[in-house]
Amino acid sequence: MAMLLRKVWESVSTRSTSSNSTSTVNSMDRFDQMMMYVQTASTGEFDRIPLDIFIQILKILGPKESAKLSSVCKSWKFIVSDNRLWIYFLQNQHEPWDSTFFAETHLRSGPLRTFPNSVPELSFMSIYGQRAQVPGAIIIDGGSGYCKFGWSKYSAPSGRSATFLEFGNIESPMYSRLRHFFSTIYTRMQVKTSTQPIIVSIPICHYDDTESDKAARTQLKDAIHSALFDMNVPAVCAVNQAVLALFAARKVSGIVVNIGFNQTSIVPILYGKVMHQVGVEVVGIGAFKLTGFLKEQMQQKNIYFGSLYTVRTLKENLCYVALDYEAELSKDTSASFQIASEGCFTLSEERFKTGEILFQPHIAGVRAMGLQNAVALCMEHCQDAELMVDDSWYKTVVLAGGSACLPGLAERLEKEVCGLLPPCMNNGIRVLPPPYGVDSAWYGAKLIGNLSSFPTSWCVMKKQFRHRSRRKFMW
Numbered sequence: 160m161a162m163l164l165r166k167v168w169e170s171v172s173t174r175s176t177s178s179n180s181t182s183t184v185n186s187m188d189r190f191d192q193m194m195m196y197v198q199t200a201s202t203g204e205f206d207r208i209p210l211d212i213f214i215q216i217l218k219i220l221g222p223k224e225s226a227k228l229s230s231v232c233k234s235w236k237f238i239v240s241d242n243r244l245w246i247y248f249l250q251n252q253h254e255p256w257d258s259t260f261f262a263e264t265h266l267r268s269g270p271l272r273t274f275p276n277s278v279p280e281l282s283f284m285s286i287y288g289q290r291a292q293v294p295g296a297i298i299i300d301g302g303s304g305y306c307k308f309g310w311s312k313y314s315a316p317s318g319r320s321a322t323f324l325e326f327g328n329i330e331s332p333m334y335s336r337l338r339h340f341f342s343t344i345y346t347r348m349q350v351k352t353s354t355q356p357i358i359v360s361i362p363i364c365h366y367d368d369t370e371s372d373k374a375a376r377t378q379l380k381d382a383i384h385s386a387l388f389d390m391n392v393p394a395v396c397a398v399n400q401a402v403l404a405l406f407a408a409r410k411v412s413g414i415v416v417n418i419g420f421n422q423t424s425i426v427p428i429l430y431g432k433v434m435h436q437v438g439v440e441v442v443g444i445g446a447f448k449l450t451g452f453l454k455e456q457m458q459q460k461n462i463y464f465g466s467l468y469t470v471r472t473l474k475e476n477l478c479y480v481a482l483d484y485e486a487e488l489s490k491d492t493s494a495s496f497q498i499a500s501e502g503c504f505t506l507s508e509e510r511f512k513t514g515e516i517l518f519q520p521h522i523a524g525v526r527a528m529g530l531q532n533a534v535a536l537c538m539e540h541c542q543d544a545e546l547m548v549d550d551s552w553y554k555t556v557v558l559a560g561g562s563a564c565l566p567g568l569a570e571r572l573e574k575e576v577c578g579l580l581p582p583c584m585n586n587g588i589r590v591l592p593p594p595y596g597v598d599s600a601w602y603g604a605k606l607i608g609n610l611s612s613f614p615t616s617w618c619v620m621k622k623q624f625r626h627r628s629r630r631k632f633m634w
């Protein structure tokens with residue numbers, strides 16, 4: 160093997176000047192290239208090495224050296240540009256290959272406007288090179304309760320902060336509030352605003368298809384852009400939080416059930432676009448209510464706790480959703496959890512009663528539709544809207560939001576929704592747990608930020624925004 164590698168190196172140094180017609184080869188289609196390769200290709204001494212072995216050598220050499228070899232001659236270029244080789248290199252990167260492949264095949268050309276008929280033929284060699292050069296992005300997923308922030312090249316968000324305590328309602332398009340919010344996060348990240356593009360999630364709000372909600376959505380988006388451009392951010396990509404969570408699940412169409420801080424939204428999304436015309440359903444129960452309900456149950460049982468933070472920790476570590484609520488009531492479900500400085504807590508039926516309020520809100524005294532009814536209703540609206548010949552797009556449900564991490568939620572919701580829908584509709588329904596737990600939207604943004612075509616394909620530049628705003632004003 161060492162000898163083979165030496166030969167590769169010698170060949171590079173002696174033949175690196177022989178290639179001067181790469182642009183012609185680039186413009187030919189794959190079939191022409193193949194024919195030319197078969198008829199004229201020669202890798203000199205290396206012709207004796209089977210192609211598979213050759214590729215193995217390139218794998219050992221790594222991406223940088225393999226790329227250099229492609230400039231030796233047409234034959235080498237042809238071999239080196241083999242997609243299998245670059246898929247191998249991409250598979251060995253920190254980002255999961257499935258996500259990279261999904262992003263490059265579905266999101267590369269920017270926000271989806273039309274239905275792609277087929278997956279484009281891609282050169283993974285150029286994709287590899289372009290991905291290595293993308294600047295990355297600052298990602299801020301500002302939820303109504305918690306904000307997650309970090310850099311797209313990090314493996315996870317670098318920090319979280321409680322939005323609701325610190326900034327109030329960031330959904331209200333108040334320029335000064337947004338600006339304060341963004342500058343606080345930049346200060347916390349210790350980065351200059353002018354150095355990187357930003358991907359920011361747009362909160363799920365103003366969902367109706369009415370003129371006033373449309374205007375409110377535009378106003379919020381404009382306020383986000385204005386605040387960031389006034390802070391000298393070079394490029395801004397603002398995407399709906401539910402859409403980002405869907406991308407994290409490697410889907411562009413489906414229904415996102417986002418269990419937010421104050422409420423749960425059921426958002427139909429087709430090719431990356433929220434279908435406001437179909438209707439977003441909202442259930443008035445969120446993370447805050449779940450914690451509050453567990454607190455009440457603990458008080459009723461005289462279980463002493465220091466703060467709401469204790470209750471929240473118990474919810475995150477002991478609570479789950481029963482597949483069959485009635486059956487669960489007759490079981491011994493007690494379990495304990497140790498909280499440092501507070502001691503050991505034991506919960507029993509509170510463990511599954513807490514999550515049950517999503518399905519039976521009346522248990523907590525809330526007058527609202529159960530989550531299963533809201534999802535089934537949303538599916539019926541999707542079906543009635545007849546947006547696609549193939550009606551399976553809305554049958555994938557992706558859970559998002561921290562509370563969606565409750566174990567058993569996906570299974571229970573799937574069972575309940577299937578039970579509610581008529582047989583002609585309930586075939587093929589799948590409910591997926593949150594792909595990255597509490598950080599799903601952040602990871603969806605990370606896919607965009609690391610795309611080979613980022614930032615051009617997804618971002619609005621300051622100049623473009625100002626130009627657009629001026630035109631809007633003139634009209």
Ligand SMILES: Nc1ncnc2c1ncn2[C@@H]1O[C@H](COP(=O)(O)OP(=O)(O)OP(=O)(O)O)[C@@H](O)[C@H]1O
Pocket residue numbers: 301302303304305306362417418419420421422446447450471474475476559560561562563564565566597
């Ligand atoms: N494993 C878990 N089980 C249950 N709840 C959890 C779990 N992990 C996190 N949570 C809860 O998720 C909540 C935070 O959710 P999240 O960060 O999605 O809110 P948010 O983004 O502010 O909501 P919104 O969508 O309204 O903007 C907290 O109340 C937290 O206790």
